[in-house]
Amino acid sequence: MQMEESPAAVTIQDVAARAGVSAMTVSRVLNQPARVAPATRQRVEQAIRELGFVPNALARQLLHGRTHTLALLVSDIGNPFFTQIARGVEDVAQRNGYTVIFGNSDESVEKERQYLHALLGRRIDGLLIAPAGNGSRPMLDLLIQRGTPFVLLDRAIDGVQADVVIGDNVGGARKLTEHLIGLGQRRIALVNGDPEVPTARDRRRGYLDALREHGIEPRAELIIDGVYRRDSGERAARQLLALPPDSRPTAIFAANNFLAVGVIETLRAAQVSIPRDIAVACFDDIEMAAALDPFLTVMAQPARTFGTIGAQFLLERLDPSPNASGRPAPPRRVVLPPELIVRVSCGAQLAISNSQPVTLNS
Amino acid sequence: MQMEESPAAVTIQDVAARAGVSAMTVSRVLNQPARVAPATRQRVEQAIRELGFVPNALARQLLHGRTHTLALLVSDIGNPFFTQIARGVEDVAQRNGYTVIFGNSDESVEKERQYLHALLGRRIDGLLIAPAGNGSRPMLDLLIQRGTPFVLLDRAIDGVQADVVIGDNVGGARKLTEHLIGLGQRRIALVNGDPEVPTARDRRRGYLDALREHGIEPRAELIIDGVYRRDSGERAARQLLALPPDSRPTAIFAANNFLAVGVIETLRAAQVSIPRDIAVACFDDIEMAAALDPFLTVMAQPARTFGTIGAQFLLERLDPSPNASGRPAPPRRVVLPPELIVRVSCGAQLAISNSQPVTLNS
DNA sequence: TCCTGAAATGTTATCGATAACATCACTATA
DNA sequence: TATAGTGATGTTATCGATAACATTTCAGGA
Numbered sequence: 075m076q077m078e079e080s081p082a083a084v085t086i087q088d089v090a091a092r093a094g095v096s097a098m099t100v101s102r103v104l105n106q107p108a109r110v111a112p113a114t115r116q117r118v119e120q121a122i123r124e125l126g127f128v129p130n131a132l133a134r135q136l137l138h139g140r141t142h143t144l145a146l147l148v149s150d151i152g153n154p155f156f157t158q159i160a161r162g163v164e165d166v167a168q169r170n171g172y173t174v175i176f177g178n179s180d181e182s183v184e185k186e187r188q189y190l191h192a193l194l195g196r197r198i199d200g201l202l203i204a205p206a207g208n209g210s211r212p213m214l215d216l217l218i219q220r221g222t223p224f225v226l227l228d229r230a231i232d233g234v235q236a237d238v239v240i241g242d243n244v245g246g247a248r249k250l251t252e253h254l255i256g257l258g259q260r261r262i263a264l265v266n267g268d269p270e271v272p273t274a275r276d277r278r279r280g281y282l283d284a285l286r287e288h289g290i291e292p293r294a295e296l297i298i299d300g301v302y303r304r305d306s307g308e309r310a311a312r313q314l315l316a317l318p319p320d321s322r323p324t325a326i327f328a329a330n331n332f333l334a335v336g337v338i339e340t341l342r343a344a345q346v347s348i349p350r351d352i353a354v355a356c357f358d359d360i361e362m363a364a365a366l367d368p369f370l371t372v373m374a375q376p377a378r379t380f381g382t383i384g385a386q387f388l389l390e391r392l393d394p395s396p397n398a399s400g401r402p403a404p405p406r407r408v409v410l411p412p413e414l415i416v417r418v419s420c421g422a423q424l425a426i427s428n429s430q431p432v433t434l435n436s
Numbered sequence: 437m438q439m440e441e442s443p444a445a446v447t448i449q450d451v452a453a454r455a456g457v458s459a460m461t462v463s464r465v466l467n468q469p470a471r472v473a474p475a476t477r478q479r480v481e482q483a484i485r486e487l488g489f490v491p492n493a494l495a496r497q498l499l500h501g502r503t504h505t506l507a508l509l510v511s512d513i514g515n516p517f518f519t520q521i522a523r524g525v526e527d528v529a530q531r532n533g534y535t536v537i538f539g540n541s542d543e544s545v546e547k548e549r550q551y552l553h554a555l556l557g558r559r560i561d562g563l564l565i566a567p568a569g570n571g572s573r574p575m576l577d578l579l580i581q582r583g584t585p586f587v588l589l590d591r592a593i594d595g596v597q598a599d600v601v602i603g604d605n606v607g608g609a610r611k612l613t614e615h616l617i618g619l620g621q622r623r624i625a626l627v628n629g630d631p632e633v634p635t636a637r638d639r640r641r642g643y644l645d646a647l648r649e650h651g652i653e654p655r656a657e658l659i660i661d662g663v664y665r666r667d668s669g670e671r672a673a674r675q676l677l678a679l680p681p682d683s684r685p686t687a688i689f690a691a692n693n694f695l696a697v698g699v700i701e702t703l704r705a706a707q708v709s710i711p712r713d714i715a716v717a718c719f720d721d722i723e724m725a726a727a728l729d730p731f732l733t734v735m736a737q738p739a740r741t742f743g744t745i746g747a748q749f750l751l752e753r754l755d756p757s758p759n760a761s762g763r764p765a766p767p768r769r770v771v772l773p774p775e776l777i778v779r780v781s782c783g784a785q786l787a788i789s790n791s792q793p794v795t796l797n798s
Numbered sequence: 799t800c801c802t803g804a805a806a807t808g809t810t811a812t813c814g815a816t817a818a819c820a821t822c823a824c825t826a827t828a
Numbered sequence: 829t830a831t832a833g834t835g836a837t838g839t840t841a842t843c844g845a846t847a848a849c850a851t852t853t854c855a856g857g858a
Contacts, residue, residue, distance in 0.1 A: 083501065083559075083582075083844095085843090085844060085845085086844065086845060086846090087844080087845095095807075095808090096807065096808050096809080097808095097844085097845075097846085098807070098808060098809080098845095098846075098847095099806085099807060099808080100845095101845060101846055102806095102807085102846095104845095105846085109805085109806075109807095110806075110807085111805085111806060111807090114806080114807085126578065126581070126582070128553065128556045128557050129557060129844085129845070130498070130557070130559060130843090130844050130845070131557040131558045131559070131845095132494050132497050132498045132503070132558070132559055132843090132844075132845090133498055133813085133843075133844035133845040133846085134844080134845055134846075135494050135813090135845095136492070136494045136495055136498055136812095136813045136814065136815095136843090136844085136845085137812070137813045137844090137845060137846060137847080138813085138845095138846090139445065139813080141494070143537075143558075150523070151513070151519060151522055151523055151526075152519060152520065152523050154516075154519075154724065157513060157514060157516075157519045158514065160513055160538075161512070161513055161514050161540065164513075164538065164539065164540055165540075168539065168540075168551075171554075173537050173539075173554060173555075173558065174537065174538060174539075175505075175535050175536065175537050176522075176526065176536060176538055177526065177530065177535075177536075178523065178526055178527075178530075189530075191490065192533075192535060193535075194490045195490050195491060195492070195493040196493045196494070196535065197445075197492060197493070197494055216488065219488070220445075220488065304727070331724070334728075335724055335727045335728055338727070338728055338729075339727055339728075360724050360725065360728065362516065362693070362697055362722050362724070362725055363722065363724055363725035363728045363729070365666070365697045365700070365701055366696075366697055366700055366701075366722065366725050366729075366731065366732060367700075367725070367728075367729050367731055369728065369729055370728060445814095447813090447814060447815085448814065448815060448816090449814080449815095457837075457838090458837065458838050458839080459814085459815075459816085459838095460815095460816075460817095460837070460838065460839080461836085461837060461838080462815095463815060463816055464816095464836095464837085466815095467816085471835085471836080471837095472836075472837085473835085473836060473837090476836080476837085491814085491815070492813090492814050492815070493815095494813085494814075494815090495813075495814035495815040495816085495843085496814085496815055496816075497843090498813090498814085498815085498842095498843045498844065498845095499814090499815060499816060499817085499842070499843045500815095500816090500843085501843080
């Protein structure tokens, strides 16, 4: 095979010239080979090979108004929860010939807005987003107005009509709190994220529900808001440790994995034994950490499934199945149940050692 | 502000019509506002706002041949090492007005090839890739031939002229092995990835170098190739445990984090105590796991920096600084030194408890 | 032998934005 | 007062692929 210098990109015209046909014929070879005479087709195919021609998708996209591109906007792919979501999204997209652009909002509505503008400019076909909070609403309304389909992942926004894939945060938080209560805990602190984030609000509600149902009066000093970051967990833990001994918590419920890490680091640095002195549990698993050492009791969510289902929903909106009634399908709402994985950090297994993690039915 | 129905996308023509000017004038307002009379500009800006016009980047891209899009192709973003790289890449890209498409190759050259074809079709401006192995070479040659700049991340390929950001795998593996030897270990197993992957080859070499320098004869049954996956680590560990007692290893060097997790899980299931019965160490840290419990001794790499430097290199190729000589800059090669983080899994700190992880200078 | 029509291929217009060039109005200068 | 020149704006062509329509060719039937 002969190598060509290709300083400028090879176009369909170049291929056509080399094969001695028109551009249209080349296009047919690419898209509907059956409509081209076999001899011609072979000449064209050879020219394509020789020139290393790869059709310019931009031109096609411009003409058809479809880019076969999805975007995934989360707060931070560094968070294993979102990483797994990304993996799930990408798998489904890839299998269906779609490409995924990803971005990190760092929980900032402003950064989200900037991204969205750039993505709209690129005419993405659809968006998967874990919105920063209710402040994201205007953006989402804009998407609806423009007719760009999107799926809310992990976080629903009140009044926004769209497919949603979320976890049962209220129920999960309630069960996790009840688990702690069942172990005899009464002074349970909640180290939470930003109340602006829906999951944080829901987890707080679940926590409060559980306390109330068990006749435990919530205490303001045991509920600390922050953000879903390690340093925020550290700060909260320090604050809790500074409480007078008789009101210091005996258990800490961290609302997400990052917060738990911060809390645990701080407790360890302060020589506080987990779970003997203070029990710890959190929402969202850290799979690799768990595999390395099944220590932290968590309310795990099927992160990757959030991504695969979300992506599937989105693709279905982009290519509605033909047997549909013609009307756009109503928004779907999938609530994935979390799973309580009891390990050692909350003291449930103090007596049992070397055992496998126990999975309770949720 | 008045809402418009926008069934079809709003174009620059629509804006022009509404503002009573030509499309060109609208284009000027967007790109060189100074050249438009203030009164006209305001009319146009209002029309843009009223219609919610977002210029179609595809059209621009088609015209200019630049998409301001980068692609990141790694084996699996689920691997925290690559996740951090992705985060680094995305940060730099975002700050410079670029967008990032990501893909997972799962170490398959074929999947890589398919991706690359799709990405070339989309006319990405540049690529960051952790190639699956030497089999990726033809693809990379194709990129060179087409003049699409790319950066090799984590893995260099022999004879490929391109910017490279890699770790010192030989040196790191040697030091980690020496650390084990220094602790009195003699029968050190290597649980490795696919020798096709450059990092696996280099880590093996470093391991062998260290053994030889210390007069230890490498043993074939202690060197197990596989792939960088958890199940491969499990299999290898089982294989090692099945060895007769007098040739069973007293330490295991896992060539990456996934392998280490598999090894440790298997050892734990077999009631083998770490580090008492068998010491374990690996390449690549698992940050969250380490924060949760500083257990595993690792040769950590500055993953995020791989991403930021790689992205910067790529951007510089896309917009060469004007003071350049005109010739394309020669390929750069950055070798980032890994850092030995001694924790407890290899027995160095058996006597010391509750202490902070120790960082040795590398 | 002429005609119909399907198969094969070509021509033109289009997607949306903008570079390059053209036009127009009006001001400053000789 | 005629004119060069500048600022503001418009027209046309273009990027690459392809939909829609046009043309050509040839086989088979009347």
